[in-house]
Amino acid sequence: MSGTVTPSFSLSATGRTAGYLKVGDSTNSSGWATFHLPIINLNSGSAPKVLVIGGNHGDEYEGQFAAADLAAKLDLAKLRGQIIVIPCLSLPASYASTRLWPTGENFNRLFPGDENGSIAQKLAHYLATELIPYCDAVVDLHSGGRGHYFFPSGTASVPTTGDGAASLLDNVTAWQTEYAIIFPSQPRTNVTALLPGFAAAAGKSIFTAELGGAAVATARSVGIAKRGLAGVLSRIGVTSSGEDKPELRTKKFVDMRAPEAYHNAPEAGLYENLKPAGSAVRAGELIGRIHFTDSPNRPAVDIQANCAGVIGVIRGYPRVKVGDCIAVIGPVRETID
Numbered sequence: 001m002s003g004t005v006t007p008s009f010s011l012s013a014t015g016r017t018a019g020y021l022k023v024g025d026s027t028n029s030s031g032w033a034t035f036h037l038p039i040i041n042l043n044s045g046s047a048p049k050v051l052v053i054g055g056n057h058g059d060e061y062e063g064q065f066a067a068a069d070l071a072a073k074l075d076l077a078k079l080r081g082q083i084i085v086i087p088c089l090s091l092p093a094s095y096a097s098t099r100l101w102p103t104g105e106n107f108n109r110l111f112p113g114d115e116n117g118s119i120a121q122k123l124a125h126y127l128a129t130e131l132i133p134y135c136d137a138v139v140d141l142h143s144g145g146r147g148h149y150f151f152p153s154g155t156a157s158v159p160t161t162g163d164g165a166a167s168l169l170d171n172v173t174a175w176q177t178e179y180a181i182i183f184p185s186q187p188r189t190n191v192t193a194l195l196p197g198f199a200a201a202a203g204k205s206i207f208t209a210e211l212g213g214a215a216v217a218t219a220r221s222v223g224i225a226k227r228g229l230a231g232v233l234s235r236i237g238v239t240s241s242g243e244d245k246p247e248l249r250t251k252k253f254v255d256m257r258a259p260e261a262y263h264n265a266p267e268a269g270l271y272e273n274l275k276p277a278g279s280a281v282r283a284g285e286l287i288g289r290i291h292f293t294d295s296p297n298r299p300a301v302d303i304q305a306n307c308a309g310v311i312g313v314i315r316g317y318p319r320v321k322v323g324d325c326i327a328v329i330g331p332v333r334e335t336i337d
């Protein structure tokens, strides 16, 4: 239970209800302020119950469009359960066009939250103690933000062993994207501090995706996001599209679990992508170049692929410092083990 976040309507209300999560706040302009986060409840009065989140990171727009579109346009006659939509979870970050909140907080590292903490921490605590326990499945929509562009893909961070691996791999194919990307767990990070990691540990069915990025939401990437979200909801069984359980198209996994998949800038400069995302490359093949536009005689540095595979991630805005990620390449596999 949260004593600092309350919805402006009952989640058990049926039909379509739109309102806010109201969060206790105290600002320079108002000592007794309330932070308002838009939330839409689409409820036929039955299970399954699904939480759909866009904008976990503020500068990842495809999911915000797809979630907002779902909340505005879903035909309630096709609803077979309950869908709770938060179109933009990190609203202050989206206003600032940044990945993180203006406070510097990364919403996707805040779980289980703190009901007496910052606005973001209060919201994370509310999700952790009320919304996520209430739902059967959680859909968390991401993209590369300003810093990266992902080949639009369903994603999963898959353990090599354990009961959860098979269902995560099954879920990731529901996005119906050309490839699904498989990540390792982030080193030196508690996986349950992430929203999907927390929800998975709570026994919920998890659906995540990286749907484009580089701060440009195109008609193509947003279209993939909308179609993927519709496929996921149909797979969960919370909507009936007239073509229940769509035929899977995702049959190929880009395996990004190896350390050599990650390419980091060896020099500070201006990074030029020489290959589009989705390109197949050989080990040693030229993929990019770092330019030194502040040095008139210094030649550019070539960047070669560490390994063979498909380029799943390219650089967004070009300015990089030493250690920034500039590309991720993984081999394509038919199965993951």
Ligand SMILES: [Zn+2]
Pocket: 056, 057, 060, 142, 143
């Ligand atoms: Zn993200």
